[in-house]
Amino acid sequence: MKVLDKIIYKNVVDSTNDLAKKIARYGAANGTVIIAEEQTGGKGRLDRKFFSPRDKGLWFSIILRPNCLPNDAPKFTLMAAAAIACAMERFNLRAEIKWPNDIMYDGRKLVGILTEMSAEVERVNFIVVGIGINVNVERNEFPENIRDVAASLSEMNGGNLNRAEFFYAVLEEFDRLFAQNDFGEVFKIWRKYNITLGRNINVVEADSGEIFTGKAIDIAEDGALIVDIGGEVKTFYAGDVSIRTK
Ligand code: BT5
Numbered sequence: 001m002k003v004l005d006k007i008i009y010k011n012v013v014d015s016t017n018d019l020a021k022k023i024a025r026y027g028a029a030n031g032t033v034i035i036a037e038e039q040t041g042g043k044g045r046l047d048r049k050f051f052s053p054r055d056k057g058l059w060f061s062i063i064l065r066p067n068c069l070p071n072d073a074p075k076f077t078l079m080a081a082a083a084i085a086c087a088m089e090r091f092n093l094r095a096e097i098k099w100p101n102d103i104m105y106d107g108r109k110l111v112g113i114l115t116e117m118s119a120e121v122e123r124v125n126f127i128v129v130g131i132g133i134n135v136n137v138e139r140n141e142f143p144e145n146i147r148d149v150a151a152s153l154s155e156m157n158g159g160n161l162n163r164a165e166f167f168y169a170v171l172e173e174f175d176r177l178f179a180q181n182d183f184g185e186v187f188k189i190w191r192k193y194n195i196t197l198g199r200n201i202n203v204v205e206a207d208s209g210e211i212f213t214g215k216a217i218d219i220a221e222d223g224a225l226i227v228d229i230g231g232e233v234k235t236f237y238a239g240d241v242s243i244r245t246k
Contacts, residue, residue, distance in 0.1 A: 001031075001171065001172065001175045002175055002176075002178075002179040003030065003031040003175050003178050003179050004031045004033055004062065004171050004174065004175045004178075005031055006029060006031060006032045006033065007032075007033045007034075007035065007171075008023075008032065008033065008034045008035070009035055009036075010034065010035070010036040010037070011036065011037050011038070012036060012037065012038045012039075012040060012054075013034075013036040013038075013039055013040070014039065014040055014041035015039055015041050015042055015043050015130075016034045016035065016036050016039060016059055016060055016061040016130060017043060017061045017114060017116055017128050017130035018041075018043075019034055019061070020032070020034050020061035020062075020063050020128045020130070021116065021118070021126075021128055023063070024063045024118070024125075024126040024128065025118070028063050029063070029065075030063065030064055030065035030066075030126075031062070031063070031064070031175075031178075032062075032063040033060055033061070033062050033063075033171065034060060034061050034063075035058065035059065035060035035167065036052075036059050036060070037054050037055055037059075038052060038053065038054035038055070038059070039052035039059045042059060042132060043114060043130075044112055044114060045101070045114055045206070045238075046206065050112055050114075050132050051142065051143060051146060051150070052132060053137060053141065055136075055163075056134070056135060056136050056137045056141070056152075057132065057133055057134045057135045057136070057137060057152075057163070058131070058132070058133040058135055058163055058166065058167050058170070059131075059132050059133075060130070060131055060167070061128050061129065061130040061131070062080075062128070062129045062131070062174065063126055063127075063128055064076060064126065064127045064128075064129065064178070065124070065125070065126050065127075066124060066127065066178075067124075068124055069122065069123075069124065070117065070119040070120075070121075070123075070124055071222055072124075072222065073115060073117045073119070073124065073127050074100065074115065074222065074223040074224075074237070074238075075183055075186065075222065075223045076115055076127055076129050077100055077101050077113050077115045077129065077223065078100070078183075078186055078187070078190045078219075078223050079129075079174065079177050079178065079183075079186045080113045080115075080129050080131055080174065081095075081097045081101065081103060081111075081113060081190060081193075082097075082173075082177060082186045082189035082190050082193075083170055083173035083174035083176075083177055084103055084111055084131070084133070084170055084173070085097060085103070085189060085190075085192075085193040086173040086189060087166065087169035087170040087172075087173045088103075088153075090169050091153075091157065091161065091166065091169070093153065093156050093157065094193075095193045096193065096194075096195040097190060097193045097194045097195065097196070098194075098195055098196055098241060098243065099194065099196040099216070099219065099225045099241055100223065100225065100238070100239075100241075101113040101114070101115075104151070104195065105151040105153075105155065105156050106151055106155075107243075108148070108149055108150055108151035109134075109149055109150055109151065110133065110134055110150075110151045110152065110153060110156075111131065111132065111133045111134070112131075112132045113129065113130065113131050113132075114129075114130040114132075115127060115128070115129050115130070116128045116130070131170070133153065133166070133170075134150060134151065134152040134153065135152060135153050135154065135160075135161050135163050135166060136152060136153070136154045136160045136161060136163070137150070137152040137154070138152070138154075139152075139155070153166070177189075183221075187219070187221075190219070191219075194219075195243065196216045196225070196241060196243065197216050197217065197218060197219070198215070198216065198217075199215070199216055199243050199244070200213075200214070200215050200243070200244040201213070201214065201215070201216050201227065201241050201242065201243050201244060202241070202242045202244060203225070203227060203236055203239045203240070203241050204239055204240045205236060205238075205239045206237075206238035206239045206240075207238070212227065212229050212234065212236075213229065213244075214227040214228050214229035214230065214234070215227065215228045216241070217233070220235060222237075224236060224237045225239075225241070
């Protein structure tokens with residue numbers, strides 16, 4: 001590995017993102033990875049919970065110190081999704097990426113990504129890319145409230161997947177993309193696997209909570225989603241997308 005060369009392994013933590021932010025504040029290096037067998041307080045966006053049961057998935061965070069502007073931070077979410085899609089390909093699994101941060105199977109979430117950062121106006125101090133991958137979680141092991149929206153790689157694979165091998169594949173792919181520092185390549189991969197562009201969608205805008213209906217037409221260079229809403233083009237920087245069947 002060129003960049004991700006320090007891995008901290010934990011048995012149980014609240015949230016690998018929180019721990020990563022803490023050690024980043026004390027100076028942890030670019031490329032430090034924290035992985036835990038279990039999270040007791042796994043987090044999604046907007047203070048949502050992320051179910052992270054023991055031994056069944058990959059719950060980890062990557063500390064990055066890129067030389068970029070705060071506005072560029074969301075692109076690292078796309079980089080993570082692209083890396084996971086490439087890793088899945090190695091296992092003959094086809095990723096479906098839903099903007100901005102989910103990898104889906106059968107309309108349900110396999111992977112969630114939570115990117116957080118510490119920045120000043122013109123400078124990023126550090127970025128933490130948190131990745132949660134359901135690897136071998138059985139359908140009936142998910143809590144009832146997320147059973148219909150969550151999926152696991154083992155379902156796609158028709159059997160259990162070796163977590164260490166998959167983890168290593170994701171790190172290798174992420175390491176390659178980060179070292180290349182070529183977002184053109186990231187966008188190419190993201191587009192190849194995305195299931196959002198060209199589709200009729202509903203978007204709940206993160207800031208306002210307002211719901212918009214339209215057709216996803218493109219992603220911008222900063223990772224924002226561009227949607228045609230009845231002839232008017234609107235750009236979304238954060239939000240939840242659901243794909244409509246009609
Ligand atoms: C996400 O948020 O999907 C980002 C999840 C990031 C988790 C990783 S694990 C390592 C690192 N440490 C952390 O503490 N977090 C990161 P969001 O798009 O807001 O989706 C959250 C929603 O997904 C929840 O409200 C549930 O509906 C659903 N959900 C919760 N746990 C899930 C799971 N294990 N699999 C699929 N869906 C889940």
